[in-house]
Amino acid sequence: MNKKDFKYLKQYRVFINLLFFFLIIFPYTSSSDEVFKFHQVLMGTVVEITLLTKEQVRAEKAALRAFQEIRRIEYLMSPWIEKSDVFRLNQSSGRQWVNVSPETLYVIKKSIEISHQSNGSFDITIGPLIGLWQKAREKGQPPSEEDLKKGLELVG
Numbered sequence: 001m002n003k004k005d006f007k008y009l010k011q012y013r014v015f016i017n018l019l020f021f022f023l024i025i026f027p028y029t030s031s032s033d034e035v036f037k038f039h040q041v042l043m044g045t046v047v048e049i050t051l052l053t054k055e056q057v058r059a060e061k062a063a064l065r066a067f068q069e070i071r072r073i074e075y076l077m078s079p080w081i082e083k084s085d086v087f088r089l090n091q092s093s094g095r096q097w098v099n100v101s102p103e104t105l106y107v108i109k110k111s112i113e114i115s116h117q118s119n120g121s122f123d124i125t126i127g128p129l130i131g132l133w134q135k136a137r138e139k140g141q142p143p144s145e146e147d148l149k150k151g152l153e154l155v156g
Contacts, residue, residue, distance in 0.1 A: 036050070037049070
């Protein structure tokens with residue numbers, strides 16, 4: 001699996017939580033409700049929230065809270081934000097311990113479970129190899145055998 005697939009797995013928990021959040025806030029809708037759509041770019045993709053309600057202000061407040069929660073998780077687990085748990089873990093590359101939030105630890109534990117269930121087909125430690133191939137694509141040539149061996153030492 002690639003980084004993109006891992007990102008979707010991280011988002012899975014977020015969206016389940018948001019679903020329950022909206023079911024609690026908007027438990028009943030009638031045919032006279034209006035549709036309110038909100039968009040933001042978060043987690044490297046366009047996030048769209050669609051709400052049915054009679055009250056625009058209520059929809060705006062709910063969407064704002066949902067976007068804030070997604071942004072909070074993005075800042076916690078993004079591999080590209082320098083202060084995030086995942087970025088710091090990637091930088092340590094197994095050389096030193098890194099303190100992470102309970103939420104990040106939960107995602108890591110679930111990822112390990114999925115890795116075991118998939119017999120290693122899903123592996124959250126694949127980042128070093130992905131990075132090698134991204135650099136190779138930019139250079140227009142595959143990574144060297146030596147670089148691949150070094151990268152494989154960091155995977156698993």
